Amino acid sequence: MAEIVEVSVTLRIAVADAPDGRALALRAAEQFSHVSHAQIAAFNEVNRVRSADHGTVEAVISTVVGAGRGS
Numbered sequence: 001m002a003e004i005v006e007v008s009v010t011l012r013i014a015v016a017d018a019p020d021g022r023a024l025a026l027r028a029a030e031q032f033s034h035v036s037h038a039q040i041a042a043f044n045e046v047n048r049v050r051s052a053d054h055g056t057v058e059a060v061i062s063t064v065v066g067a068g069r070g071s
Helices: 021-033 037-050
Strands: none
Touching: none
């Protein structure tokens, strides 16, 4: 059975020349926080070969606080 562990992460995103820097930074954070199945598989393979830690990551789900879908 998979164990779900919640980890807090802070992204500091510098923006320039943007009429709405906050909106641009939130869109960037949404993009940067997405993790593909291929990235998870690559992490698991490197972890298997190089780390004393055992186990695999099954999924990564992220939520960007403050990001809205409305315009």
